[in-house]
Amino acid sequence: MTAAGGADDRATFTGNRALMLEEALIFEIGSTATTGVDFDEAAPAADLSGLARTAPIGLPGLSEAETVRHYTRLSRQNYAIDLGLFPLGSCTMKHNPRLNEKVARMSGFADAHPLQPQETVQGAYAVIHELAEWLITLTGMHSVAMSPKAGAHGELCGILCIKAALEARGEDRRVILVPESAHGTNPATAAFAGFTVEDIPATEAGRVNLEALKARLGPDVAGVMITNPNTCGLFERDMKAISDAVHAAGGYVYCDGANFNAIVGRVRPGDLGVDAMHINLHKTFSTPHGGGGPGSGPVVLSEALAPFAPLPFVTPHEGGFRLIEEESAGEDHPQTFGRMTAFHGQMGMFTRALTYILSHGADGLKRVAEDAVLNANYVLRSLEGVLDAPFAASGPCMHEALFSDKGLAEGFSTLDIAKGLIDEGYHPMTVYFPLVVHGAMLVEPTETESKAALDQFIGALRSVAMRAKNGDPALKTAPHFAPRARLDETAAARKPILAWNEPAAAPGAPSLSEIGGS
Amino acid sequence: MRYLPLTADDRSAMLATIGAATIDDLFADVPVNARLDGPIADLPLHASELSVERHMAALSRRNRAAGDGPFFLGAGAYRHHVPASVDHLIQRGEFLTAYTPYQPEIAQGTLQMLFEFQSQVARLLGTDVANASMYDGSTACWEAIVMARRITKRGKALLSTGLHPHYRSVARTMAKYTGDMLVDGDPSLAAGTDWAELADAIDKNTSCVVVQYPDILGRIDDMTMLATACQAAGALLIAVVTEPVALGLIKAPGEMGADIVVGEGQSLGVGLQFGGPYVGLFACKTKYVRQMPGRLCGETVDANGKRGFVLTLSTREQHIRREKATSNICTNSGLCALAFSIHMTLLGEAGLRQLAAINHGRAKAAAAELAKIPGVSVMNDGYFNEFTLLLPTEARPVVHQLAEKGVLGGVSLGRLYPDNAALGNGLVVAVTETVTEADISAFATALKEVLA
Numbered sequence: 001m002t003a004a005g006g007a008d009d010r011a012t013f014t015g016n017r018a019l020m021l022e023e024a025l026i027f028e029i030g031s032t033a034t035t036g037v038d039f040d041e042a043a044p045a046a047d048l049s050g051l052a053r054t055a056p057i058g059l060p061g062l063s064e065a066e067t068v069r070h071y072t073r074l075s076r077q078n079y080a081i082d083l084g085l086f087p088l089g090s091c092t093m094k095h096n097p098r099l100n101e102k103v104a105r106m107s108g109f110a111d112a113h114p115l116q117p118q119e120t121v122q123g124a125y126a127v128i129h130e131l132a133e134w135l136i137t138l139t140g141m142h143s144v145a146m147s148p149k150a151g152a153h154g155e156l157c158g159i160l161c162i163k164a165a166l167e168a169r170g171e172d173r174r175v176i177l178v179p180e181s182a183h184g185t186n187p188a189t190a191a192f193a194g195f196t197v198e199d200i201p202a203t204e205a206g207r208v209n210l211e212a213l214k215a216r217l218g219p220d221v222a223g224v225m226i227t228n229p230n231t232c233g234l235f236e237r238d239m240k241a242i243s244d245a246v247h248a249a250g251g252y253v254y255c256d257g258a259n260f261n262a263i264v265g266r267v268r269p270g271d272l273g274v275d276a277m278h279i280n281l282h283k284t285f286s287t288p289h290g291g292g293g294p295g296s297g298p299v300v301l302s303e304a305l306a307p308f309a310p311l312p313f314v315t316p317h318e319g320g321f322r323l324i325e326e327e328s329a330g331e332d333h334p335q336t337f338g339r340m341t342a343f344h345g346q347m348g349m350f351t352r353a354l355t356y357i358l359s360h361g362a363d364g365l366k367r368v369a370e371d372a373v374l375n376a377n378y379v380l381r382s383l384e385g386v387l388d389a390p391f392a393a394s395g396p397c398m399h400e401a402l403f404s405d406k407g408l409a410e411g412f413s414t415l416d417i418a419k420g421l422i423d424e425g426y427h428p429m430t431v432y433f434p435l436v437v438h439g440a441m442l443v444e445p446t447e448t449e450s451k452a453a454l455d456q457f458i459g460a461l462r463s464v465a466m467r468a469k470n471g472d473p474a475l476k477t478a479p480h481f482a483p484r485a486r487l488d489e490t491a492a493a494r495k496p497i498l499a500w501n502e503p504a505a506a507p508g509a510p511s512l513s514e515i516g517g518s
Numbered sequence: 519m520r521y522l523p524l525t526a527d528d529r530s531a532m533l534a535t536i537g538a539a540t541i542d543d544l545f546a547d548v549p550v551n552a553r554l555d556g557p558i559a560d561l562p563l564h565a566s567e568l569s570v571e572r573h574m575a576a577l578s579r580r581n582r583a584a585g586d587g588p589f590f591l592g593a594g595a596y597r598h599h600v601p602a603s604v605d606h607l608i609q610r611g612e613f614l615t616a617y618t619p620y621q622p623e624i625a626q627g628t629l630q631m632l633f634e635f636q637s638q639v640a641r642l643l644g645t646d647v648a649n650a651s652m653y654d655g656s657t658a659c660w661e662a663i664v665m666a667r668r669i670t671k672r673g674k675a676l677l678s679t680g681l682h683p684h685y686r687s688v689a690r691t692m693a694k695y696t697g698d699m700l701v702d703g704d705p706s707l708a709a710g711t712d713w714a715e716l717a718d719a720i721d722k723n724t725s726c727v728v729v730q731y732p733d734i735l736g737r738i739d740d741m742t743m744l745a746t747a748c749q750a751a752g753a754l755l756i757a758v759v760t761e762p763v764a765l766g767l768i769k770a771p772g773e774m775g776a777d778i779v780v781g782e783g784q785s786l787g788v789g790l791q792f793g794g795p796y797v798g799l800f801a802c803k804t805k806y807v808r809q810m811p812g813r814l815c816g817e818t819v820d821a822n823g824k825r826g827f828v829l830t831l832s833t834r835e836q837h838i839r840r841e842k843a844t845s846n847i848c849t850n851s852g853l854c855a856l857a858f859s860i861h862m863t864l865l866g867e868a869g870l871r872q873l874a875a876i877n878h879g880r881a882k883a884a885a886a887e888l889a890k891i892p893g894v895s896v897m898n899d900g901y902f903n904e905f906t907l908l909l910p911t912e913a914r915p916v917v918h919q920l921a922e923k924g925v926l927g928g929v930s931l932g933r934l935y936p937d938n939a940a941l942g943n944g945l946v947v948a949v950t951e952t953v954t955e956a957d958i959s960a961f962a963t964a965l966k967e968v969l970a
Contacts (some may be wrong), residue, residue: 111584293854
């Protein structure tokens with residue numbers, strides 16, 4: 001630890017510092033002979049015609065007590081929404097209600113197999129159907145494909161629906177237009193489905209340049225991928241005009257719905273002419289992020305694209321539900337583009353999202369959007385004059401406030417502000433995204449933050465920003481109080497170490513596999 | 519509105535700071551005719567925790583839980599006992615409610631866990647390196663095919679007939695759009711694995727051969743010969759593992775020469791979950807690591823020289839490469855990877871081997887019992903914990919009749935291959951450590967009655 005502000009840098013014997021505990025790898029503390037699981041019976045003899053494993057695998061085990069301690073210690077080295085405000089723009093870290101977790105673990109949901117006889121899982125189909133109905137109503141769309149397993153998977157689903165619809169029309173349109181204000185994953189998705197991607201510039205106000213878009217439309221354009229509210233945190237005022245123009249030119253409109261949480265209950269994308277939009281259930285409906293997934297990305301579809309939706313899907317049938325899972329079930333769904341994943345999607349996320357939706361109801365969801373937008377605008381206006389806000393004059397921001405690095409002292413960057421915030425006890429905001437702004441800082445407080453929490457965060461960000469403007473050298477080496485100082489990412493990429501390997505043993509010292517005696 | 523902390527006074531004060539008269543002013547950029555000002559028709563209003571819990575519990579009870587009686591389903595999703603501490607630990611808020619570890623200084627918990635997960639997976643699958651998880655096994659399988667095309671610059675993938683039909687369906691769907699050519703087909707109940715035929719079919723346009731191990735019918739076979747044939751022809755061997763517990767007992771695909779090994783990690787720590795979320799495993803030889811999809815966690819040091827971990831080689835990822843990106847993966851299955859890793863740590867090598875042996879022993883006992891029923895035979899020569907029964911009649915209705923008797927007795931091949939009448943009498947039966955002797959007897963009795 002670097003001495004800063006009088007911090008004590010004396011070393012301890014263990015490397016621990018009171019409640020800040022170091023933790024070795026399981027490979028260093030476990031052995032292949034240790035187990036934390038008891039079985040009721042001895043292992044019987046195997047009968048595997050020559051395929052039995054002979055060599056040791058090298059998997060360390062820990063007792064249950066050691067396991068609990070190892071992972072509890074690791075958990076304490078993470079920032080999380082349960083610890084404090086998580087101002088990540090476009091990532092939407094909001095409170096995760098524990099009722100959602102309780103429901104997802106009910107045995108009828110958590111302990112059901114996807115291929116059980118249909119009559120034994122009517123409750124699970126009912127959850128999928130009920131959530132689907134809410135998503136359709138809230139978005140004003142025609143139908144929804146539930147199986148995509150994450151936002152990017154949902155983007156792919158929507159684009160494949162567009163491709164299948166064009167094929168059904170006998171048209172070979174190859175270009176997808178992607179405005180600069182759209183999410184970075186959009187071009188990748190379009191390219192993956194075999195389209196050519198062309199950028200459409202943003203206006204100085206941070207929105208799609210409608211005239212440039214119209215000028216590019218033509219018989220080779222399959223559609224547009226747009227993000228609304230966009231990545232500058234702004235509502236695309238011309239959305240309906242964009243949709244009308246794209247439709248008139250024979251194309252389809254894909255809307256990246258990652259930011260649906262800003263408008264749920266206030267605006268229906270279907271009314272704006274959208275043909276397909278994925279919904280990141282974790283962002284709008286609070287399923288936990290889990291340190292990097294799982295996500296869930298259902299895709300709402302217009303009537304034009306609905307026939308092409310992927311398998312499987314649930315449909316009402318004789319007072320209950322039926323799962324359509326076969327391409328040969330053609331009478332119901334002859335034009336499906338196929339299957340995107342082995343089973344039915346992220347059931348565990350569906351139960352959480354539906355629980356959250358029912359808890360809020362139509363009135364509560366509307367308030368969710370309102371409070372999210374109110375909190376973002378409060379942050380934006382409270383920091384005006386401290387941090388450059390390039391689009392502050394473009395209208396109210398939606399759920400996220402965008403700042404730039406303009407005006408910082410020579411040699412100071414967005415990264416320094418981010419690392420400085422860590423010492424203040426906050427996870428940094430989204431940095432260097434969107435690309436439309438130099439040194440971007442995108443702050444999304446969400447609706448589950450109180451005014452008091454916002455005021456403290458605003459104070460912290462103001463303080464760090466002032467240090468960056470005044471050129472405080474200590475900021476260049478922040479964070480000073482985190483479990484680790486700045487990490488050498490260049491070395492990690494140049495010479496990747498991606499798995500644990502036993503260090504060369506001292507002569508006579510036992511190796512991991514020998515310790516286990518397996 | 520128990521999750522929303524702002525009071526009416528807060529809202530007024532904040533609007534005053536912003537300089538807006540009402541909340542509606544903040545939605546000024548939404549065209550008037552696109553605004554929903556009133557309530558949304560037909561949707562109910564907010565509800566108490568108690569009433570929501572009641573509603574969801576009622577829906578849950580409309581499902582027959584796997585644990586409610588004898589249960590023998592597998593075919594890509596397996597029911598194993600998950601130690602209580604796994605779920606307890608993944609519910610710690612610091613794991614559950616953390617973000618993707620893009621700020622490594624305050625995400626070392628997740629990053630170290632991912633590094634340990636990668637190391638465990640690589641060892642289990644017998645390869646050099648593994649990534650930090652994919653959506654699930656089926657999408658990981660498709661991504662592996664795409665990766666093989668990228669490496670070999672060839673476009674023909676040979677899929678074994680023993681590959682899970684849903685995995686095949688995902689690959690086929692995507693191939694329509696990405697231009698890969700797939701050669702595939704349905705399995706045969708009469709023969710063993712088709713791996714010798716696959717070896718013969720490799721030509722100079724073949725990017726990869728995809729085999730499943732154990733396969734959809736539960737068969738196991740040595741893939742060394744196939745790996746050699748692939749290597750000779752410049753194609754890659756991709757092995758798919760849908761039941762990782764098997765690798766506690768049988769040789770790992772990497773050990774037999776597979777270049778890429780993908781899998782479904784659901785068996786360890788995750789649970790059935792009605793199909794998702796699951797955890798995709800993805801591992802390969804070191805020389806292909808820069809062509810690998812998904813997140814990677816790497817070891818490094820911090821400014822004070824202490825060991826630490828970061829996400830690395832992210833220049834392959836789609837949000838950076840944009841239209842030049844090589845995969846559809848954006849997020850991964852971090853929390854499910856954690857559950858997998860904790861379960862694996864609890865088991866350790868000794869526990870995994872014992873668990874695998876118990877699974878195999880229990881399956882052998884069940885197969886012996888079921889094969890005594892007149893007209894019923896076991897198709898497999900070798901298997902781990904799953905095998906295919908041949909019934910004297912079509913299996914699909916039998917499954918429903920068994921369910922009426924309280925036994926969930928496997929997955930009919932008729933459901934998996936609805937268009938292939940030749941497979942109609944096949945029933946895929948999985949037997950794990952959760953199955954008791956009484957369950958096996960109940961299954962045998964019920965099946966005898968149904969077939970009588």
